[in-house]
Amino acid sequence: MVYLDYASTTPIRKEVLEAYEKVLHTYFANADSLHQEGRKVNMLLEQSRANIAQLFHVQAEELLFTSCASESNNYALKGFAFANQNRGRHIIVSAVEHSSIMSSAKQLEEVFGFEITYLPLRADGRVHVEDVAKALRKDTILVSCMLVNNETGCINPITAIADYVHEHSRAVVHCDMVQALGKMELPLSSVDMATFSAHKIFGLKGSALLFHKKHLRLLPLISAGQQEWGLRGGTSNAPVEIVLAKTIRLALQEQEAHIHHVTQLNQYVRKELSKIKDIEINSPPEALPFILNFSCLSIGSEIMLNALDAKGICVSAQSTCNSKGKAISHVLLAMGKDELRATHAVRLSFSHLTTKEEIVFFLQALKEIIEEYATR
Numbered sequence: 251m252v253y254l255d256y257a258s259t260t261p262i263r264k265e266v267l268e269a270y271e272k273v274l275h276t277y278f279a280n281a282d283s284l285h286q287e288g289r290k291v292n293m294l295l296e297q298s299r300a301n302i303a304q305l306f307h308v309q310a311e312e313l314l315f316t317s318c319a320s321e322s323n324n325y326a327l328k329g330f331a332f333a334n335q336n337r338g339r340h341i342i343v344s345a346v347e348h349s350s351i352m353s354s355a356k357q358l359e360e361v362f363g364f365e366i367t368y369l370p371l372r373a374d375g376r377v378h379v380e381d382v383a384k385a386l387r388k389d390t391i392l393v394s395c396m397l398v399n400n401e402t403g404c405i406n407p408i409t410a411i412a413d414y415v416h417e418h419s420r421a422v423v424h425c426d427m428v429q430a431l432g433k434m435e436l437p438l439s440s441v442d443m444a445t446f447s448a449h450k451i452f453g454l455k456g457s458a459l460l461f462h463k464k465h466l467r468l469l470p471l472i473s474a475g476q477q478e479w480g481l482r483g484g485t486s487n488a489p490v491e492i493v494l495a496k497t498i499r500l501a502l503q504e505q506e507a508h509i510h511h512v513t514q515l516n517q518y519v520r521k522e523l524s525k526i527k528d529i530e531i532n533s534p535p536e537a538l539p540f541i542l543n544f545s546c547l548s549i550g551s552e553i554m555l556n557a558l559d560a561k562g563i564c565v566s567a568q569s570t571c572n573s574k575g576k577a578i579s580h581v582l583l584a585m586g587k588d589e590l591r592a593t594h595a596v597r598l599s600f601s602h603l604t605t606k607e608e609i610v611f612f613l614q615a616l617k618e619i620i621e622e623y624a625t626r
Contacts, residue, residue, distance in 0.1 A: 252563045252608045256450075257400055257429060257541055257599035263452040266497050270454060273489040281486045282477065294492045301495035305502060306438055306461065314460040314478050315491045319428045319447035320350035322460035323394075326424040326443045327354040329468035329481070330392055331364060337420065338389030344369045344377045344406070346581045347396055348426055355394075369395065371584040374534055375404030379414050386414075390421040397437070398429035401568050401581040401597055402533045403541030405434070412440040422466065432501030433509065433540050442466060446498075448490075453497035457490040508602040513539040515600050515609055522613050526620065530591055532582055542598045543582075545591040546616075549623050551577040554596055557619045563612055566597045 262270075273294070279287035281295050296310070303310040316322045331341060343355050345368040358364040367385040369377050377395050386393075393415050397408050412423040422442035430436060432451045438444055438461065448457035462468060474483020516539035523529050523544055532543040546554055551567035558565055568579050582592040598612075 252611055254598045254600065254604065254608070254612060255564045255566050256601040256604075257597065258566055259449050259455070260452045260601060261603075262454060263497070263500060265500065266453055266493055269493045269496055270489055273492050277488065277492070281488045291488045291492075295486060295488050298492045298495040302459070302498055305495075305498055306436075308438065308461060309464060311479065312461055312464050314462060314481055315486070315494070316458045316460055316482065317456050317487070318458045319348070319426070319445050319450075322445040322447075322458050323348060323350040323426060324354050325460050325468060325471055325481075326445060326462070327351060327392065327394060328358060329471055330422070330424070330443070330466065331358055331362075332469040333467040334391050335364070338387075338391040339363065340365045340367070340387050340390045342367045342369060342382065342385045342390060342393045342421075344371070344395045346371060346399060346401075346584050347394065348400065348428070351394055351396075351426065371404075371581070371586075373586050375399060375402050375532075375537070375581075375585050377406050377411065379407065379410050382411050382414060383418070386419050386421070388419075390419055392424060393421050394424040394426070396426040396429070398427075398433070398538050398541075399581060400429050400541070401579060401595075402543045402585070403429075403537035403539070404534065405430075405536070405538055409437045409440040412437070412442075422463075429538070429541070431498070432505050433512075433538060434505075448494055448497050451497060451501040453494065454490050456487065457494050457497075459494070504602070509539070511602050512600045512604070515539075515604055515606070516542055518606070519598065519609055519613070526617065528620070532585070532587065532591065532595060540600055542600070543579075544596055544598075545582075545587075545594040546596065546620060547590055547594055548620060550594055551579075551596065553623070554594070554619065557623075558596075558612075558615060561615045561619075563615055566599070567595055568597065 277291045279291050281292040300310045355366045359366045369381050408425050415421050415423050424443040425441045426445045428447045431446050442463045444461040446459040449455040470481050472483050528547040530545045579592045579595045
């Protein structure tokens, strides 16, 4: 198998798995129990939170453990909107956010009566500050824009966007940084809330974070007990939360080496794809190198994915959370690409585990598929 779908999910690192298994077997007590075993678990959980806070240069009480990035995004949008609607009921999101942001925005609009403005993309695949400025209103309370697009790898100018929003309004800025963690420097100090997920950085599924500045008011979406300062009730998934600190630490430690390796692979793939007839590369050169989106104009996305799958190659056509919908990329359409390119897109995503040999195998398989379908 050749796996080129790391933007969807990653395998668990050996060190993380070993730590998880040890914690799972040894520290099974409820972190909220008052007995000695419960206190041990709670101590480890809070130590993990403190370690992550140190890595991110934030305060421990600003980190909310969640079950996934989708939950974190729901807290960022709905938790904040419900708690601050007295200040205004207008929210701005980019038009190509993750489905958890888009669905939350839609629900806030259709069920709860908030007004949502969707920011367009420019041809470079990015949200521009000028468009944020046009959308900003006196009653805007929240702006949400992802750092790295999960289909194209395009990097949004989050610092510039956040600086403008903070200077010209009372709105706060949320940023989905899921695809950026461990792959680039994070502008965390510029934003008020940010979302992270462990399974994108060789950690456990069911493990995620929401960073939120401590002065922000959030309404609990899960009402139960005292856990997570009353913001997220229910028994803590302590083993998962305890090993998250190690997962993030390892990702950040090796970030520079991983970027160097993947950048070389990305440049090689771009060069080789440019030699193949009917191939158009959709990710601009300045995009994050871990994601490379292209269109094969002679073969539709679903057919290409199935043909590659038959050869043992795993890729995607769009964000995995949208994979069961119509095989058309709303991101490419938003960039101004035509429908042909949007329905013929393929997303490759690399990691430090990707080898040159795997890339060569993929490129040869791609050429064979194109030749096979061209002669039918």
